[in-house]
Amino acid sequence: MNTTPSHPTFGILGARPRFNTLLVGDTTYLPAPERYESIFRDIFARQYYTNQGPLTSQLEQRLSVLHGMRHVVCVTNATIGLIMAAEAMELRDQVVVPALASTSVLQSLAWAGLEPIFCNIDSSTHQMNIGHVTDILNQNRGAISGILAVNQWGSICDAPALRSLASRFGIHLYFDSVHAFANVVNGASIGSLGDVEVFSLHSSQIMGGAEGGFLCTNDDALAARLRNIRSSYGAGTFTAVAKTSNGRMSEAQAALGLLHLDDFPQLQSRNLALLQRYESGLEKVSGLRLLKPSDTCNSNYAYVVCQVDESVFGMSRDRLIAVLKAENINARHHPCLEASLAYIAPEEDQLQHSVDVIRNYFQLPLGVDVSVHDVDQVCAVLAEARTYATMLKKIEV
Amino acid sequence: MADIAAWVKLVPHYCEIDAHTLGINAETAARCINENTALLLAVHPIVNCCEIDGLVGLAERNNLPLLVDAVESVYETYKGKKIGSFGNAECFSMHASKLINGFEGGYLTTNDPDLAEKLIKMRSMGVLEDGRTIPHGIDATMNDVHAAMALASLLDLPAQVERNRMRYEAYKHMLGSVPGINLLAFDEREQCSYKNIVVRLSAEWPLSRADTLSILHSERVIARPYYSPALHMKRTTYPTIAGDLSLTESLAEQFMLLPCGYFVDDDDTALIVSLLRFIHDHADQITRQLHQK
Numbered sequence: 266m267n268t269t270p271s272h273p274t275f276g277i278l279g280a281r282p283r284f285n286t287l288l289v290g291d292t293t294y295l296p297a298p299e300r301y302e303s304i305f306r307d308i309f310a311r312q313y314y315t316n317q318g319p320l321t322s323q324l325e326q327r328l329s330v331l332h333g334m335r336h337v338v339c340v341t342n343a344t345i346g347l348i349m350a351a352e353a354m355e356l357r358d359q360v361v362v363p364a365l366a367s368t369s370v371l372q373s374l375a376w377a378g379l380e381p382i383f384c385n386i387d388s389s390t391h392q393m394n395i396g397h398v399t400d401i402l403n404q405n406r407g408a409i410s411g412i413l414a415v416n417q418w419g420s421i422c423d424a425p426a427l428r429s430l431a432s433r434f435g436i437h438l439y440f441d442s443v444h445a446f447a448n449v450v451n452g453a454s455i456g457s458l459g460d461v462e463v464f465s466l467h468s469s470q471i472m473g474g475a476e477g478g479f480l481c482t483n484d485d486a487l488a489a490r491l492r493n494i495r496s497s498y499g500a501g502t503f504t505a506v507a508k509t510s511n512g513r514m515s516e517a518q519a520a521l522g523l524l525h526l527d528d529f530p531q532l533q534s535r536n537l538a539l540l541q542r543y544e545s546g547l548e549k550v551s552g553l554r555l556l557k558p559s560d561t562c563n564s565n566y567a568y569v570v571c572q573v574d575e576s577v578f579g580m581s582r583d584r585l586i587a588v589l590k591a592e593n594i595n596a597r598h599h600p601c602l603e604a605s606l607a608y609i610a611p612e613e614d615q616l617q618h619s620v621d622v623i624r625n626y627f628q629l630p631l632g633v634d635v636s637v638h639d640v641d642q643v644c645a646v647l648a649e650a651r652t653y654a655t656m657l658k659k660i661e662v
Numbered sequence: 663m664a665d666i667a668a669w670v671k672l673v674p675h676y677c678e679i680d681a682h683t684l685g686i687n688a689e690t691a692a693r694c695i696n697e698n699t700a701l702l703l704a705v706h707p708i709v710n711c712c713e714i715d716g717l718v719g720l721a722e723r724n725n726l727p728l729l730v731d732a733v734e735s736v737y738e739t740y741k742g743k744k745i746g747s748f749g750n751a752e753c754f755s756m757h758a759s760k761l762i763n764g765f766e767g768g769y770l771t772t773n774d775p776d777l778a779e780k781l782i783k784m785r786s787m788g789v790l791e792d793g794r795t796i797p798h799g800i801d802a803t804m805n806d807v808h809a810a811m812a813l814a815s816l817l818d819l820p821a822q823v824e825r826n827r828m829r830y831e832a833y834k835h836m837l838g839s840v841p842g843i844n845l846l847a848f849d850e851r852e853q854c855s856y857k858n859i860v861v862r863l864s865a866e867w868p869l870s871r872a873d874t875l876s877i878l879h880s881e882r883v884i885a886r887p888y889y890s891p892a893l894h895m896k897r898t899t900y901p902t903i904a905g906d907l908s909l910t911e912s913l914a915e916q917f918m919l920l921p922c923g924y925f926v927d928d929d930d931t932a933l934i935v936s937l938l939r940f941i942h943d944h945a946d947q948i949t950r951q952l953h954q955k
Contacts, residue, residue, distance in 0.1 A: 314811075315766050316758070368789055369801060372799050372801075475808070476801075505897075507899040508668050508900070509665050513766060515808065518805070601789060603793075
């Protein structure tokens with residue numbers, strides 16, 4: 266005979282998990298097999314596999330229309346793209362980056378021989394804090410040659426403010442827009458927020474292309490340099506560059522990119538519906554704040570990010586993640602996305618606010634493998650976790 | 663290749679080649695070793711291999727690491743031992759133009775477990791367990807679509823080498839009757855891919871290589887100068903060191919890479935060789951007309 270427990274059962278307490286299999290989110294989206302097969306048959310028939318082939322050119326063309334940009338340069342991945350951007354702008358010494366910066370950002374600077382100077386992020390948006398960027402530039406005049414801004418979580422940082430700072434101090438401004446594909450600001454797709462913007466077609470992004478990436482710029486000279494750094498194929502006008510990078514995109518990557526581009530609007534609206542479901546489901550859960558895309562932009566809605574206020578919610582971010590994991594819910598934070606944490610020393614008082622913010626966020630599942638019903642279940646678990654936080658906080662894991 | 667050195671803040675110091683193998687050897691490399699030397703970066707030529715055992719000994723005697731660029735030597739052996747097993751590591755390409763077509767991409771081989779572990783970390787951004795990153799980490803992962811293509815190519819490898827051998831035999835047979843064009847022979851005591859068809863223009867050949875190439879190109883035969891200009895002749899903004907490389911410079915003027923690989927059939931080969939024979943037989947008239955233009 267079953268007895269009804271006095272409180273909900275939790276996987277972390279040994280009960281059966283709410284989900285029978287892991288609710289992943291972020292699952293690699295692949296177009297329907299027949300479309301995939303058809304575009305690859307064409308590649309094999311042409312026997313043109315790489316070296317700026319017809320599909321890569323077509324993808325560059327379509328992306329430049331989408332972004333309304335003079336130049337789109339497709340590359341093998343976004344990290345190479347970031348390195349190429351720094352190289353093409355001939356940055357030197359130091360570059361300002363947000364305290365929430367990925368390994369990709371930090372390694373790109375290291376390859377280009379540059380030192381990161383971290384600025385604070387706003388707790389409500391996770392975007393660069395403009396006041397702190399201004400202070401850094403005022404104090405470090407001379408050593409800083411650029412700002413590498415990050416458009417975090419499918420939203421946009423305060424690009425106009427950064428542009429005016431960059432022009433005031435005569436430095437370069439470029440963007441890691443890996444999270445911000447197809448975001449629209451004031452009716453126009455981003456791409457021209459700075460001198461160059463770098464996008465990713467990694468399979469974990471909403472717009473995939475077997476790990477490819479692309480760069481947007483309206484600067485003809487910069488575009489020529491980028492194409493010459495990428496490799497001799499598709500270089501266009503010869504422009505002397507210091508070093509080349511072998512950053513070509515293959516026809517396989519371009520093929521997947523083109524198919525994803527066709528499907529992007531459906532994926533985006535599906536994500537929006539899920540995100541809205543999360544919003545309403547979590548509205549009444551105190552101590553948990555869902556980051557909303559900034560109201561100045563139309564997001565790709567590819568990220569569900571929550572900020573935990575431990576004093577209100579009743580347990581820590583890490584304990585909550587453990588509770589969710591035990592229900593087969595892939596709540597997580599990515600060490601790769603917050604690689605900057607390892608570089609911010611505890612004595613850097615100014616940045617501790619950002620460190621606290623970064624240590625208290627997590628992502629929830631969203632993607633092609635997640636249904637509205639799944640979202641309701643996840644929200645229910647979160648609400649119950651809040652109610653029984655005192656108990657769940659105490660158990661030994 | 664020199665750019666790779668520059669990316670990691672090393673200074674390329676070019677060494678002379680061996681006239682027989684067209685590659686680096688222990689003697690030419692030894693002349694360049696000094697207290698600033700950090701690494702021996704050997705490259706296998708595109709037909710046969712450089713004397714790699716001598717380089718292994720040189721690296722050991724000087725306590726220097728040895729890295730081998732073996733992009734055209736996927737299938738080759740040296741004294742019966744597979745290329746890929748020499749030095750600290752060897753580097754291969756899976757670019758579509760190479761023996762194993764993986765669209766793009768490549769791979770490294772090493773027998774050193776510590777180096778392998780480090781390379782695996784570096785390939786995925788160089789992230790360590792504690793969140794810190796090691797220098798020179800980068801996104802160098804191979805994606806599954808490229809890997810699938812490379813696996814399919816790998817299945818086809820023996821058949822492809824056999825087709826390459828047939829093409830090589832056809833060129834060898836037909837070029838035998840063209841004076842002044844000497845085909846670089848594969849060393850058939852070793853395992854070889856027969857992939858690249860490289861010829862040397864001897865003193866008997868009546869035209870300059872530049873003129874020969876421009877005639878071939880105008881007939882839509884895409885032959886390439888092998889290797890020209892030599893790498894050290896290229897202007898760079900980063901520092902490089904090049905001593906007397908007169909042998910390299912002279913040899914860099916004498917070789918051509920003829921069309922080869924999957925697209926080329928026996929009829930193409932016959933047409934290319936007959937064109938070369940025609941050029942040889944009508945050299946005076948062709949030269950006159952070319953330079954009148």
